[in-house]
Amino acid sequence: MSPLMTMPVDAAASARRILLVYRHSPGLLLSSLLVPVAMVGVFGYVFGSAMDVPGGGYREFLMPGLFAMVALNAVMPAMVGGARDAGRGVTDRLRSMSVSRLGLLTGQTAADLLVAAVVLVPTGLVGLAAGWRIRHGLGSALGAFGLLLLFRFACGWLGTALGLAVGKEETAGQLAVLTIPFSMLTSAFVPTGGMPGWLAAIADWNPVSAVVEACRQLFGNPSAPGDAWPVQHPVAATFGWCALLLAVAVPLAVRNFARSGR
Amino acid sequence: MSDPVIAVRGLGKTFGATRALDGLELDVPEGTVCGLLGPNGAGKTTLVRILATLVRPDRGEARVCGHEVRGEAAAVRRVIGLAGQYAAVEEGITGRENLELLGRLHHVGAARARARAAELLGEFGLEEAADRLVRGYSGGMRRRLDLAASLITRPRVLFLDEPTTGLDPRSRREIWSAVRELAAQGSTVLLTTQYLDEADRLADRITLVDRGRAVADDTPQRLKAAIGTRVEITLPEGADLDRAGAVLAVLTGGAPAVDAGQGRVGAVSDPARELNLPRLVRELDAAGMVALDVALRTPSLDDVFLALTAGVKEELAA
Numbered sequence: 001m002s003p004l005m006t007m008p009v010d011a012a013a014s015a016r017r018i019l020l021v022y023r024h025s026p027g028l029l030l031s032s033l034l035v036p037v038a039m040v041g042v043f044g045y046v047f048g049s050a051m052d053v054p055g056g057g058y059r060e061f062l063m064p065g066l067f068a069m070v071a072l073n074a075v076m077p078a079m080v081g082g083a084r085d086a087g088r089g090v091t092d093r094l095r096s097m098s099v100s101r102l103g104l105l106t107g108q109t110a111a112d113l114l115v116a117a118v119v120l121v122p123t124g125l126v127g128l129a130a131g132w133r134i135r136h137g138l139g140s141a142l143g144a145f146g147l148l149l150l151f152r153f154a155c156g157w158l159g160t161a162l163g164l165a166v167g168k169e170e171t172a173g174q175l176a177v178l179t180i181p182f183s184m185l186t187s188a189f190v191p192t193g194g195m196p197g198w199l200a201a202i203a204d205w206n207p208v209s210a211v212v213e214a215c216r217q218l219f220g221n222p223s224a225p226g227d228a229w230p231v232q233h234p235v236a237a238t239f240g241w242c243a244l245l246l247a248v249a250v251p252l253a254v255r256n257f258a259r260s261g262r
Numbered sequence: 263m264s265d266p267v268i269a270v271r272g273l274g275k276t277f278g279a280t281r282a283l284d285g286l287e288l289d290v291p292e293g294t295v296c297g298l299l300g301p302n303g304a305g306k307t308t309l310v311r312i313l314a315t316l317v318r319p320d321r322g323e324a325r326v327c328g329h330e331v332r333g334e335a336a337a338v339r340r341v342i343g344l345a346g347q348y349a350a351v352e353e354g355i356t357g358r359e360n361l362e363l364l365g366r367l368h369h370v371g372a373a374r375a376r377a378r379a380a381e382l383l384g385e386f387g388l389e390e391a392a393d394r395l396v397r398g399y400s401g402g403m404r405r406r407l408d409l410a411a412s413l414i415t416r417p418r419v420l421f422l423d424e425p426t427t428g429l430d431p432r433s434r435r436e437i438w439s440a441v442r443e444l445a446a447q448g449s450t451v452l453l454t455t456q457y458l459d460e461a462d463r464l465a466d467r468i469t470l471v472d473r474g475r476a477v478a479d480d481t482p483q484r485l486k487a488a489i490g491t492r493v494e495i496t497l498p499e500g501a502d503l504d505r506a507g508a509v510l511a512v513l514t515g516g517a518p519a520v521d522a523g524q525g526r527v528g529a530v531s532d533p534a535r536e537l538n539l540p541r542l543v544r545e546l547d548a549a550g551m552v553a554l555d556v557a558l559r560t561p562s563l564d565d566v567f568l569a570l571t572a573g574v575k576e577e578l579a580a
Contacts, residue, residue, distance in 0.1 A: 006369055013366040020363075021354035024395055089350035093411070096314040096344040098336055099367050 007103035014107030022115060029118065032073070036066050036123040043189060044130050053191060056222030063124075063132035064144075064215035064223075065188025068208050070119055071152040072183050074112055075159035076176040081108070082163025082253075083172030091164070091260040101257050102250075109156040116152045120145065135220030144218035147238050151211045154242040157249035164256035187231065188212045191224035204228035207245070210237035265328065267292045267419055267450040268313065273322035274474075275308050282308040284474035285322070290452060290467075295445045297465030297482075298454040299567065305474040306454035307347070310423045313452065314344045326419055343417035347424045349404035350411070351396050357407050358383060358392040361414065368415050375414075382410040386440065402433025409440055420444060422453045426460060438464060458564050470567060478566075485566045490516070490531035492565055493542065496555040497525050509549050513542060525554075530565050 022029050040059070043066070048058035085091045094104060124132075134141045159176070166172045185199075186192075186208040192200040203209055204226040213234035216223035230237035268290035275283040283305045290296040298306045311317040312324055315335040323330065329337040351360045358379050365375025383392045386406045391399060396407065405425060412420060422441065426434040441464055445451055455461050461468050462482045470478040470485075478485060493514055497506055506527045507518035515532035531537045539558060546553055 009369055010367060013363050016366075017352060017355065017359075017363050020359055021352065024354055024356075089346040089348035090352065092311075092314075092316055092346055093344060093350040093364075094367070095316055096339060096342060097364075097367060098339040098369075104367075 006098075007100040007106075010100045010103035011107035011110065014104045015111035016107075018108055018111035019114065029115065032077075032115070033119050033122055035073070036070050036119065037126050039066055039069070040123070040126050040130050047189070051190070053222055054224050057131055059127075059131045060133060061191075061216070061222045062189065063127040063130075064219060064221055065186070065212050066123060066127070067120065067144075067148050067215055068151070068186075068188055068211040069183050070116060070123060071148045071211060072155055072179055072208055074116065074152045074155040075162075075179045078109070078112065078156045078159025079163035079166070079172045079176045080169060082160045082256075083166045084163075084169040086164050086167040086260045087169050091257060095258070095260070101254050105157075105160055105250075105253050105257060109153055109160065112156045113149055113153055116149060120148065132221070133219075136218060140218040140220070144215045147211060147214050147218070147235070150242050151207075151238065154245035154249065157253055158245055161249045161253035161256055164253060164260055167260065182206070183208055186212060187223075187225065192226045192231075193224055200226055201228065204231045207238075207241035210234045210241055214238045264292060266290055267327055268296070268452060269323075269325045270309070270313075271323045273309070273312065273324055274320050275305075275312065275317065276320055281474055283312075283319070283322075286471070286474060286476055288469055288476055288479070290450060292450055293445070293448050294466040295441065295451040295453060295464050297461035297468045298452065298471055299456075299458065299461045299468055300454075300471035301456065304471045306471050307423055308474075309471070310344075310421045310452065310454055313338075314342060314421050315339055340415075341418045343412035343415070343420045345405075345409045345412040345420070345422050345425055347427060349401075349408040351404060351407050353397040354395065356393050357388050357396055357399070357403075360396060360407060361411060364411050365414050370415070378414055382413060385443075386410045387436070400433075402429055402436060405429060405433065405437060406440070409437065413444070416449075418450060420449050420451045422451060424454055424456065426455070426457065434460070458567060486560055488533060488566070490514070490533035490535065491537050492528065492530050492559045493537065494526060494528040494555075494557045494559065495542075495546070495553045497527070497551065498554055499525060501525065501551060503527055505549060506546065506551055506553075509545050509551070513537065513545055530568075 044059040044062050048062065051058040053061040163172050166175065185203050186206045187203060188208060192203045195203060205228060210230045213223055213225050213231045217234055225231035266289040268288060270286055270288040273283050273286045286305065286309060298309065300306050308317065312319050312331060313326055315331050315338050318332055326338045327341045331338055361379035361382055362375045365378050366372060370378065383389050386409065388403065388406060391403060396404065399407065409425065426437050429437065441451060441453065453464060465482060467479060468482055468485060469476050493510060495506055495510065497503060503520045503522060503525065507520050510518045510527055510529045514529045514537065515535055516529040518527055518529040520527050537558065539556065542556060
């Protein structure tokens with residue numbers, strides 16, 4: 001059988017592996033769930049107490065930012081997992097078998113989407129309790145969640161590509177922490193208008209900002225986007241950024257997988 | 263004679279400035295266990311990785327069951343199994359789930375994957391641990407699971423890259439008996455190892471690899487016969503070990519090794535020389551020395567190894 005024919009089977013097996021790991025370690029899911037929930041408290045109430053945003057409450061401004069963080073957080077486990085597989089010979093074994101590489105990696109990333117969906121729901125519920133609202137109807141809201149999952153998918157591929165390139169679990173773990181400052185350089189937590197001009201430009205062109213602004217627009221939450229094109233047209237920009245990320249990360253991940261340990 | 267299952271001609275591979283393989287030649291006939299023996303960095307792992315289609319050679323040719331590893335990688339992958347230096351298993355799931363998932367990835371179907379997993383768990387004595395997370399397995403159990411994972415499709419050719427490195431003696435014996443069983447069932451096995459006793463016990467033929475080349479290829483017995491006899495003399499405290507070494511050098515034609523701590527001098531004789539105990543004692547006597555113990559032994563593979571790979575002694579002693 002050619003790798004093309006086996007792709008769905010390989011993707012399903014690979015997805016199954018990820019989901020089994022989560023099933024055996026409920027703590028994994030719980031910890032990825034507690035982070036955004038804790039952030040509603042820390043950012044929403046601690047920082048929010050001193051924060052004024054135009055057009056509504058800070059917590060309503062914040063929630064799309066936290067949703068985008070959940071999406072961005074795909075990078076870390078994908079990166080560490082990719083590096084672990086490469087470092088411990090799992091990638092070698094899979095490469096010595098007649099399997100579809102694209103299928104394997106797609107399965108992993110797709111399984112991660114299910115995990116993200118499970119994390120987004122309670123995050124949203126906590127948000128609702130803290131005063132966040134969906135103001136533009138269910139259709140738009142589903143659109144926003146769709147964009148978030150699309151971004152998570154792209155981030156998962158990016159993490160996999162980077163992790164396979166790094167090949168060492170410890171190094172990948174240390175590098176993955178860089179996603180935290182990356183997520184701060186956005187409009188997720190504060191409007192970019194108050195930043196120095198150069199910093200605001202970086203934040204506005206950060207793909208995370210486009211996702212955040214797209215969610216604010218679709219949920220009907222308060223926002224104060226800068227003048228840059230991506231945050232003025234956040235839905236189109238999100239699609240653009242995701243397409244770009246996927247166009248780079250998918251071939252890169254498959255290539256790094258094929259060259260792992262060489 | 264039928265074509266060899268593994269045929270390697272003039273294989274070369276360079277990583278940066280390191281020449282990992284330098285014109286290596288190898289033939290492994292069907293149904294045999296070939297032991298690749300060599301120090302760290304000799305090129306053993308590179309050879310296995312090329313044969314398992316993980317690394318592309320720079321030059322030369324390598325065929326597995328007649329399929330060229332570069333041009334026909336997909337065909338090669340269908341006939342091989344690989345167990346590496348690491349236990350390449352997912353720690354976060356159970357042993358049974360690991361084997362079932364790999365069965366699915368071998369496209370045997372879910373039901374067949376389940377049945378084969380159960381079979382292998384039984385064969386490798388992992389039934390009791392089957393439904394526990396691999397994270398809690400001992401090193402030996404992980405390696406056994408890893409070996410089982412390489413056998414899901416009953417591959418015609420099995421590559422084992424240092425399968426017992428870092429294992430305790432009991433786990434090593436368990437892996438050894440599994441490998442013998444496989445060979446008895448007709449699989450062709452290529453095994454790399456740094457342990458001479460491992461190669462001695464498992465392999466039908468041994469290929470000594472040094473600096474990217476095969477420097478010898480024969481049965482363990484004949485390799486040992488090819489390098490004469492090992493002589494060891496133990497002397498009382500205060501004896502002149504260097505003088506005893508000089509006597510040995512003249513007698514054996516080999517380079518003496520002095521172990522001052524043990525008061526011992528040893529050498530491996532030139533195979534062409536006739537060496538006997540009375541002559542040895544007479545010569546020592548003539549030199550005014552009385553030995554506590556004099557022994558003549560069939561050389562170990564260590565001796566073969568050192569004789570054939572001069573210059574890597576430090577590495578082996580380390």
